[in-house]
Amino acid sequence: MGGHSCCHKQKPRKGLWSPEEDEKLIKHINKYGHGCWSTVPNQAELPGLQRCGKSCRLRWINYLRPDLKRGTFSQQEEDLIIELHAVLGNRWSKIAAHLQGRTDNEIKNLWNSSIKKKLTQRGIDPSSHKPLAKVNGDDDDKAASNSEKNSDSSDLQSVIDKSMDESSTLKKEIFLNQFLTSSSSCCSSNSMGYLPFPQVSFAPDYSSSSQATSITINSNPLLWLNCNAISTPSTTLSTSMALPPSYEEEEDDTIPGWNTGNWKSINDGGRIMLQSTCSFDSGVFSCLELTSEKDVQAHLGGEMEDLKWSEYLHGAFQSQPMYGDLETGNQSPMNTVSTLYQNQQLQQELQASDIHGKRFHSVSLGFKHL
DNA sequence: AACACCCACAACCGCCGTGTC
């Protein structure tokens, strides 16, 4: 156990990597790729790397990979890590997947050396993300995975993980839709369902003093919702929602029929800004996750993709076509994604964190009341 | 200058899941 064949032939070198070793490894990877790490040390340029394949892999992934960002973490990145940790717990690789150019090791180190302390200083328990006063007992790492304490959340997370592993966006949509269909069907009318994405948090319970607004739908139009932010007890970022055109005329942001008890909504010049969690009591969600600029472009620019999406929605829900006129009256359906960038604050955040144009997560939800 | 201490980061270790034979 633990021993690898590549380590048996000769005692592997340990400790810090020398520049020469790095150079050899880079040369090798550039030339041959890294199909099988265990053979890398044997194949590397003479006189051969006396390193375990595992060590080569780690060195490459954590340090030598060309797409690594390196350098200090921005405040936005730190906030995002905190928010993701609140949802994902110590699943560093999952967290790292949301931060372009950052490795799980880097994030883990940052968490252990810096963020943990900062949170504690702010009076927040770093494992539970709750105020320290409210955390019972001693601080054994009982909430290493915060969401796992709740079996529903744990199930949810496994669904998330599974869905993330699906390569096809359409598969994701179908899978998540299936999940949500079954999820919503088992929810009583006043029970909570949560958007099944790690970037949507399960947190703050807005009190009656908040501006929480009930948003409902009682007919069958699709409601498109773009989420690319996360809210946590410590931070709340806004989520944007693009409404069907018919609702643009409404005098306020209340839509009868869709109970989103925990959404805090703000009417922002005709656009509805949402914060916090979302709940639903019935209906079917369709979900789309766009994880890269390429994905977005494919949807924004690709008629075929739009067609597939529309067809899927038609087929699955027999619903009316998606709404193209979200705001300006001339947007294509998938341009809902672009409304993300009409939120100036969000745009700034994305730019500041170097995510803009590179990688971000967006969730589009189509809703049809049954 | 020497030492202790702290901190950030790199690397290792052990375990687990998966694929293959």
Place this chain on the structure above:
DNA sequence: CGACACGGCGGTTGTGGGTGT
């Protein structure tokens, strides 16, 4: 079906630079 190899992950340790005394 079991054994084995391998990759991946999270926890932990090691290392080196910076800073204070």
